[in-house]
Amino acid sequence: MTEIRSDFVAKRYAAERRFKYYGAGALVITALFLLFLISDIAIKGFPAFFEHRATVEVTIDPAKVDAAKPQAGDFDGIVKDAFRSLFPAAKSRADRKALGGLLSQGAADDLRDMVVANPALIGQTLKVPALLSDDADLYFKGMQTGLKITAGAGTLQIAQSGEEYVITGDTGDLREGQIIRANGGALRITKLEGSTVVAEAVLAPETLNTAVAGQWDMLTLSVKEAERRVNDKQVVWMEQLRSSGVIEKSIAWRFFNSGDSREAELAGLKGALVGSLLTVAVALLLALPLGIAAAIYLEQFAPKNKLTDIIEVNINNLAAVPSIIFGLLGLAVFLNFFGLPRSAPVAGGLVLALLVLPTIIIAARAALKAVPPSITEAALGVGASKQQAVFQHVLPLAIPGILTGTILGLARAFGETAPLLMIGMVAFIADVPQGFEDAATVLPVQIYLWSDLPEIAFQSKTAAAILVLMVVLFGLNAIAIYLRKRFERRW
């Protein structure tokens, strides 16, 4: 008998242990997924918080920049000329275009801002950083091609035959496609025939002198020229810039300071951040008072009958309605009927208010319900009216719970894109919105729009924007947790 019983008990213990392992396993798997997701996004997004700039020396020619109207000055020309002057040998049209491709379209924006802020700079010569294009930036971040530079060990003779160059001497191991830099030029190996090496000019060498060890080196690029966005010539130029020390890496503040742009290196989140704040502010201003009022009425004052039952069921159902439906409603009611402007935070905020209203009502009702009836009864017992009891005793005790629910509702509103599609907020908007009626977009929409662009640099921007959105959401949730912990009362 006892043997059977102990067997039975052992089985129960084993089942319990197994269940614990299952639980722990589920937790570990979830944590691993989360870790993988976040680290993947972080690794992809991190480079987007940095940018590369080339320091150039510019003279602000009063002929090009009118002191009376510095805004309209030809800063693009000044910066481009200064950048080109670093490469005096690049004279042909194609070369100039290739060089221009290394600079951002907005390379002169920083200089323009400096001069507009301080017109006394006109006529002076100063060193300014010029923003590089997304392709050049990716190259310096090592995201275009791997690069190995090997210093030349032996002596090299270079002879020219027509368009081609023949390299002989103690070159060591060579492969086709490698680039040899010697005598102020760069030669790409095209053919290896025994010990003779045939090469073509990437940059024509200045002389055909013999290069001894230490005077030449070799670039090995891991990605073929046709498969990357910068060609061999641009690589050689950029390596020249790198070794002359004019390339600086800095934090890309413009990622937070500027609006959207089609140039990846210029695109920033400010427009979307401001848009999100404006939109959520409208939603909060509307949904919070309405939600609390509705919850107080339903919980404390409304008679319990069929009608309030129906209302209650409907509010719970509304919380589960797909968000695109609210967008359609917004289009029909706010845009078409009330004539609100398209793409504006005011319309977006109204739609999001409808979206989070049920969540807030449900949370507020739960918070009100959690206040023990003894509080109300005590207040009523000493002669307070129902309204006094609710507003002076029940509501203050329920506020932390209501706020927690509201913040979680807002977190949802921050992450919505679908309802905003219908009211025109899924749009390219370069200008940072100045008010509730300006065209605006929001953070998650910006992420969606960037993710769909072909440029590689935007993929990194997308991940970086996701990081920013996650920080915002974590922050909101942290506030909610803090409020709950700080003010929560248990009875």
Next chain:
Amino acid sequence: MKRLLLATSLLALTAVPALAARDQIRIVGSSTVYPFTTAVAEAFGKASGMKTPVVESTGTGGGIKLFCSGVGEDTPDFTNASRAIKKSEFEDCVKNGVTDVVEIKVGFDGLSVAHSKDAKDLGLTKQQIFQALAKEIPDKDGKLVANPNKLWSDIDASLPATKIEVLGPPPTSGTRDSFAELVMEAGALKFESLAELKKSDAKAFEKVWKSMREDGAYVEAGENDNLIVQKLQANPDALGIFGFSFLEQNAAAVKDVSIDGVEATYETIASGEYKVARPLFVYAKKQHVDVIPGMKEFIAEYISDKAIGEDGYLADKGLVTLPGDQAEKTRAIAEALTVLTADGVK
């Protein structure tokens, strides 16, 4: 309580602003043209000092619907389209008072079929693609049967013996429409039985080339072309269908599958040699030109040499620009604001 409710509802009503005169251009439409129009909008905003136009990405059909909903400040001024406007859409436009529409052809978009860099080079014909992807294909007797092909080698012994797996856009996408028309229909017509079917029952024929397989050989990978590129990298046996600009940007990861022996390159698309390409359009509402400030300047920026020229910034963004004579035609239409007539719409 009542007072509070009243106050909040009043607040909601007074929040409705008066409609101010619009000084910002509004553009809607195709997500394929979106990367190009936004670049022009930005350049226009920078050069003119006016507000940068708002460009919404609504899809071609949705854009035309909004565009054609009427004339007035609350309707868009331009719509992007990855296909020409349809007759029914144009009639809808006219019915709603949008009578003066200017059609501006801005360039081409190639549709590429591509696979991972690690895969062996591959060439397909349109007929083979049809045989691989159509839900029903004709058997030896010309009778339609459910697609039996599992491996590429089932279609043609010279093709590799790998599973047919093609990632492409969903039916809501304009890219999918174009792919069906340019590849699947052309491929279907190579079968005699189907060519006859087209003559006898055009509707039934359309169903044959428009219906993609649903047994896992054709995978709807969503609207996002970057996703398809990533999936191709992970699976060297799979093929993917996406816009040419994505092929160009991701040349380090994916490569082209030639179609009917022609590879998708900038040159072959521009010359018309690569047939799986479609023209891209921007439609302008002429009735708005004198009302909304900046529309003329915006059009001028779009058709300028520095935008749609061979070395223009749109070519850098992946647009295949118009050849000389067509560019001339586009410029003539855009400068004179020649409106579209019912005869000009198919």
